[in-house]
Amino acid sequence: MLANLEDTYFKERAGDLRDIGKRWLYGVMNEQIVDLSKLEPETIIVAKELNPSDTAQINLDNVLAFVTEIGGKTAHSSIMARSLELPAVVGVGAVLDELEDNQILIVDAIKGEVIVSPDVETLQIYKEKREKFLKEKEELKALKDKEAISKDGIKVDVWGNIGSPNDVKGIISNGGFGVGLYRTEFLFMEKDSFPTEDEQFEAYKIVAEELKDYPVTIRTMDIGGDKSLPYMELPKEENPFLGWRAIRVCLDREEILRTQFKALLRASKYGKIKIMLPMIMDIVEVRKAKAILEECKRELQEKGIDFDKNIMLGIMVETPAVAFRAKYFAKECDFFSIGTNDLTQYTLAVDRGNEKIANLYDTYNPGVLQAIKMLIDGAHEGGIRISMCGEFAGDENAVAILFGMGLDAFSMSGISIPRVKRIIMKLDKKECENLVERILTLSTASEIKKEIKKFMEKI
Numbered sequence: 057m058l059a060n061l062e063d064t065y066f067k068e069r070a071g072d073l074r075d076i077g078k079r080w081l082y083g084v085m086n087e088q089i090v091d092l093s094k095l096e097p098e099t100i101i102v103a104k105e106l107n108p109s110d111t112a113q114i115n116l117d118n119v120l121a122f123v124t125e126i127g128g129k130t131a132h133s134s135i136m137a138r139s140l141e142l143p144a145v146v147g148v149g150a151v152l153d154e155l156e157d158n159q160i161l162i163v164d165a166i167k168g169e170v171i172v173s174p175d176v177e178t179l180q181i182y183k184e185k186r187e188k189f190l191k192e193k194e195e196l197k198a199l200k201d202k203e204a205i206s207k208d209g210i211k212v213d214v215w216g217n218i219g220s221p222n223d224v225k226g227i228i229s230n231g232g233f234g235v236g237l238y239r240t241e242f243l244f245m246e247k248d249s250f251p252t253e254d255e256q257f258e259a260y261k262i263v264a265e266e267l268k269d270y271p272v273t274i275r276t277m278d279i280g281g282d283k284s285l286p287y288m289e290l291p292k293e294e295n296p297f298l299g300w301r302a303i304r305v306c307l308d309r310e311e312i313l314r315t316q317f318k319a320l321l322r323a324s325k326y327g328k329i330k331i332m333l334p335m336i337m338d339i340v341e342v343r344k345a346k347a348i349l350e351e352c353k354r355e356l357q358e359k360g361i362d363f364d365k366n367i368m369l370g371i372m373v374e375t376p377a378v379a380f381r382a383k384y385f386a387k388e389c390d391f392f393s394i395g396t397n398d399l400t401q402y403t404l405a406v407d408r409g410n411e412k413i414a415n416l417y418d419t420y421n422p423g424v425l426q427a428i429k430m431l432i433d434g435a436h437e438g439g440i441r442i443s444m445c446g447e448f449a450g451d452e453n454a455v456a457i458l459f460g461m462g463l464d465a466f467s468m469s470g471i472s473i474p475r476v477k478r479i480i481m482k483l484d485k486k487e488c489e490n491l492v493e494r495i496l497t498l499s500t501a502s503e504i505k506k507e508i509k510k511f512m513e514k515i
Contacts, residue, residue, distance in 0.1 A: 122152025138469035213465035236467020256319035302335030384432020396446025460488030
């Protein structure tokens with residue numbers, strides 16, 4: 057499909073325009089085409105890159121890990137790897153020409169290292185590490201049915217992020233009491249055309265029913281930036297992350313948003329669904345979306361279709377524009393959810409997918425942490441709850457400062473849930489507030505990390 061496209065722009069962006077319907081991955085091992093559903097057992101995938109749809113289709117019974125030449129820790133391939141609970145090392149540089157099929161590799165996702173053709177001693181060391189890791193994972197299962205309550209009795213919600221109904225099982229098995237982010241764009245990526253209202257309704261209904269009385273926050277289609285649809289032409293832009301994407305697309309193409317809103321409203325009858333709008337930077341955008349939602353409600357009511365009349369509508373806060381005026385946005389919304397991946401990118405003016413400046417991308421940067429604090433304070437001043445669904449929410453070293461700042465809920469990949477719950481249970485709110493006061497006076501990310509490390513060693 058990509059080879060037949062005449063537009064050179066789309067050819068250059070082949071990594072974003074995979075043939076989703078056929079589930080083909082181009083570029084694996086000497087650029088041969090591989091069907092990911094038919095890989096041999098105990099396979100490690102090595103590729104130039106993996107699209108979100110590629111990782112979503114990996115056969116977990118046969119794949120041990122994957123490695124990519126390009127990408128960063130917040131690339132969607134990395135995010136999906138954590139969701140699938142697969143070890144992954146991304147952005148390793150040119151390695152494909154140096155490897156052969158059937159070579160033995162060790163993928164150390166903790167250190168971010170790939171060891172090629174390890175000797176017997178190294179293999180034994182890593183076998184022992186793996187056994188220790190699996191033993192700890194088994195011990196963490198004891199927290200599955202326990203709520204995250206701090207030492208001083210403060211309850212914190214811990215939810216999971218999903219990309220499809222198939223991911224719900226992993227959230228529940230790891231002890232997540234809800235979904236803080238359902239990335240609906242993967243539903244759109246799996247199709248050859250825009251999914252119908254009924255197709256979307258069925259997907260959202262499954263998730264709502266499986267989570268029963270627990271909240272399910274569903275983000276409207278977030279296309280653009282590093283995510284494309286093979287059946288939707290996006291404009292040629294010098295910087296797609298600052299261009300026509302997410303809510304901007306949906307407000308310009310209202311039929312997309314209307315269809316999704318109606319599907320979400322219908323599914324809200326079966327669970328505690330909340331709707332979240334991505335990439336908001338102007339209150340006008342929120343008001344336009346709210347008006348469209350009200351029109352969809354009236355249309356369903358006229359047809360006698362039941363739905364949650366009080367369904368909540370919130371926004372994913374990921375731009376400095378919202379951080380600076382958080383309390384005013386809070387008056388227009390039912391909730392906030394911080395998307396730290398893009399918030400970090402936009403606050404620091406650093407492309408999160410650019411390996412050359414990857415060292416500059418750091419959510420521990422004082423400016424980013426100050427923005428997070430402003431968002432939390434603004435949400436509470438406006439009388440609404442605020443969660444975090446970016447990868448920072450699952451960072452064990454960040455839990456104490458986020459708790460100290462007053463974050464109401466953490467949402468992350470399923471594999472991170474038990475570890476974050478364990479940390480919250482060891483924390484005292486006042487001690488964490490004092491930690492936040494200290495780190496916000498520091499000047500660099502490295503200084504902040506050192507202060508957090510000292511704090512974590514004492515709990």
